[in-house]
Amino acid sequence: MASFTDIIPQFNPYVQQLPVDAMVQVGMAKQQMYEQNVTKIQGEIDRIAGLDVYRPVEKKYLQSKLDQLHGKLTLLAGGDFSNFQLANSVGGMSKQITNDKFVQNAIASTQRIRKGSTDMEAARKAGKSSPENEWWWGNQVSKWYNDTNLDNSFSGNFVEYRDVDKKLRDLADKVKELDNSVDIPYKRDNAGNTLYYKKDKSGKVSVSTDPNSGGTPQIDDAMLRIKTKGKPAQKILDNFYTSLDENDKQQLMITGNYHYRNANKETFKSDIQNTYREKEKMLSDYVVNLSVKLKTDTGLSDVEKKQIETTLTNLNNKLKNGDLKKEEQAELNKIDSITDVDSYKYQLYTQKYLTNLAKDISYQSVQQEYLNNPYAQMDMEKRKLQFQYDKARQDHAEWLSTHNLAIQRFEWEKTTKAQETLKNIPIVLPGAIRTDVAAPTLAGLDSEMKGIETQIKGINSQYGALLFPNLSGKSKIDANGKVIEKSPREKALDELLSKYNQNPKSITDNAQREYLDKVRGYQVELLQKGMLLKTINDGSKVFDDQLSQYFKTKGGINTKEGRQLYSAEQLYDVASSYSKYYKPAQATAAPSMGIAGLGVAPSSGVAQFDTKAFLAEHRGKSTEPIAVAFVKKYRGEQLTPTERVLVDKTNEIKSSATNAVRNVYTQKLQWQSAELAKRMPEYQTMEGVLSKENKTDMDLAQRLITQKLKEYSDLGAVDVYNKSDFVPSTISEMLKKTDVGYTISKNYDGSANLVITSGDTKQTVPMNAIEFAAYFPKYAVTNPVTNIKYAVLASPNKTTNITGTVDPVNAYISGYSLPGVSSTPLAPKVRVDVEGSANNDGSANDRFQVRLYYNTNDGWKNVILNNQGYVTEDGVQTILQNIGPATIQSMLK
Secondary structure, rough: OOOOOOOOOOOOOOOOOOOOOHHHHHHHHHHHHHHHHHHHHHHHHHHOOOOOOOHHHHHHHHHHHHHHHHHHHHHHHHOOOOOOOOOOHHHHHHHHHHOOOOHHHHHHHHHHHHHHHHHHHHHHHHHOOOOHHHHHHHHHHHHHOOOOOOOOOOOOOOOOOOHHHHHHHHHHHHHEEEEEEEEEEEEEEEOOOOEEEEOOOOOOOOEOOOOOOOOOEEEEEEEEEEEEEOOOOHHHHHHHHHHHOHHHHHHHHHHHHHHHOOOOOOHHHHHHHHHHHHHHHHHHHHHHHHHEEEEEEEOHHHHHHHHHHHHHHHHHHHHHOHHHHHHHHHHHHHOOOOOHHHHHHHHHHHHHHHHHHHHOOOOOEEEEEEEEEEOHHHHHHHHHHHHHHHHHHHHHHHHHHHHHHHHHHHHHHHOOHHHHHHHHHOOOOEEEOOOOOOOOOOOHHHHHHHHHHHHHHHHHHHHHHOOOOOOOOEEEEOOOOOOEEEEOHHHHHHHHHHHHHOOOOHHHOHHHHHHHHHHHHHHHHHHHHHHHHHHHHHHHHHHHHHHHHHHHHHOOOOOOOOEEEEOOOHHHHHHHHHHHHHHOHHHHHHHHHHHHOOOOOOOOOOOOEEEEHHHHHOOOOOOOHHHHHHHHHOOOOOOOHHHHHHHHHHHHHHHHHHHHHHHHHHHHHHHHHHHHHHHHHHHHHEEEEEOOOHHHHHHHHHHHHHHHHHHHHHHHHOOOOOHHOHHHHHHHHHHHHOOOOEEEEEEOOOOOOEEEEOOOEEEEEEHHHHHHHHHHHHHOOOOOHHHHHHHHHHHOOOEEOOOOOOOHHHOOEEHHHHOOOOOOOOOOHHEEEEEEEEOOOOOOOOOEEEEEEEEOOOOEEEEOOOOOOEEEHHHHHHHHHOOOOOHHHHHHH
């Protein structure tokens, strides 16, 4: 056994021996696998995060999936990422995300959007795009973008523009034109039904409109031929609908939705209401046309009249009994039940577009003729026309022969009795412009025109109710009182006037002719005065140019760089505008032309300045800052340095330019007045000295003076411009002298003055039109060329034509006013205008040319009759008197 004395043996401690090199190699291998797997997992995460997803809802969904994956990776953070099994597990998680149906749906939809945008750019460069197609594409994308349902994928694509309009117009060109002629040779009842006659055994004849009655139709004396020609709108519309393919319909769907892109149900209601208003207008216009046709077409048969009357009754009932309103309301009611708005927009637009296009392209005419044997009728008409022409030519030749003989006789008498004639007939020359009436002005002329317009309105109101009592007389008027659509009654009057202008003799009803003669006279006068107004305004521009040149010499307001901010003329206009709205406190203190207090508040009393109206006149214009500165100055507000310059410079220009402007303006008014007096016949006079050898005229002059002296005694005055023009004592003394002379001064309105002269003394004996015609009837006669002369003077284009152009319908003279053709078949086909030389000034030296129009089968032709040069007033009268069938024949050659 052992004892404590035993020596215990000593052991060295165990030291573990590690394979360091091997372990290092193993660690490095695991680290490499770790890094590879981490890179692989990170790549999967990045790939998923980088998926091209367009919609916000899908981006949010994808992010939620990534967040889930991140959460699982967090749980695995303590795991061995060098383990391929763990890495594959994570890869499986990422594949679940990419295989998710919502994610795949998002990726595919996004790819379609990218492709569509590329297609749109390519189409735009190739000229195969349009605003509506690009809008439609963007609208599809926008709708899907804002959709939150993950199940919905984007299936749209960009559609290249298809020109449906061109296709349809080309198609309409190929639609075969109707040219049908149907002859109805049988007897008919008033409704147009063919009558069938049947005789029974007893010989009694029964009549029926039933084609199955066993009767037979009988030939009528007059055969009805109905001709239809053209391309009816309905036929074109039918072709439109049948020719549309799916691509056309898709384009119309796009265009329709683009057209109604901002529309809602209220928009649809408004569109439908407008459509029915247009329908109502079309029906109303048709009623007008039929009403005028019934009144004026003398060639209508009893059957045709009955048909028109029936149609008018039906149309008036439809307009008045609410049928259109019911149809409209039915369309409006449909709107409230719309579920597919896009389809409704397509249907509404397509119907509206195709209908309007068909209506624009279509044309159709229906003509009815009542005929006997067509060939015999044609020959008979030809013979009749030739007979009328021959007779007219013979009548004109006889008239011309008689007229020429009368001229020769007159020339002989004038030659053989010249001395005696000169003693008894006054020599008549244009006199001075009248001074016994106020000088004419443009304002007065404008006032006259407004008075004529009032007269026309009164005549239209009076005769409209008389001629068309069944048509409405109420026009549509806007908030400003402007007529936006004439009433059916006024439209009918316009149509009646149009027929009258084209052929006055086509109107046979006395009430119609009375109306037309009155309103036509006023309208011609109104147009002539309007042309005169334009003539004088155009001529006055020379004075405006003078002012513009004057202001160019005045300095305006410029920038430091020398660029002009305001011209002197602009500054003067602002100052004048200020004067218009500023009323000083004391009217007696205001200088002429109302320039007082320009830009300066009054020092005492109460002044009135309509700052609101003043600023409104300049609002939005370049002069608005000046106007603002003037208002601030008036109110006593502090002005900026720039505003002070604007006010001071404007005042300076106003002060320095006032006299010059006043002088030019005065010259302008004087020129206008003088030109108006020269061109307005009411200011012209014709003067002729009475021969003392003519005992009749002398006796009449004495009787007139006696009457006027008595009138003066009874009333204390006669109708003279100044009291000193008619003094009884002066006249009595003048009549005793041997050098007393008598001159008649004839006015355009038919009145005249008998002017008595003795030495330097002159007295005037006035005559109204009735008195002049009673005392001196042969001198009171008006030369018809006088009106022509002043119509030419009033026109800017120097023509009697009221439109100022070569326009046969509005020519001054019709064939019915020409003695050589008035009673011939040529009368409705002839018109005449007289045109003046550019140098005409209203004197006796004025020269003219006569233009003849004739309506041939190929339309109106015109020719100048005096092609050898201008003629005088007498020459015009001679030409007008000699126009006859031979003139027309020569013209056509």
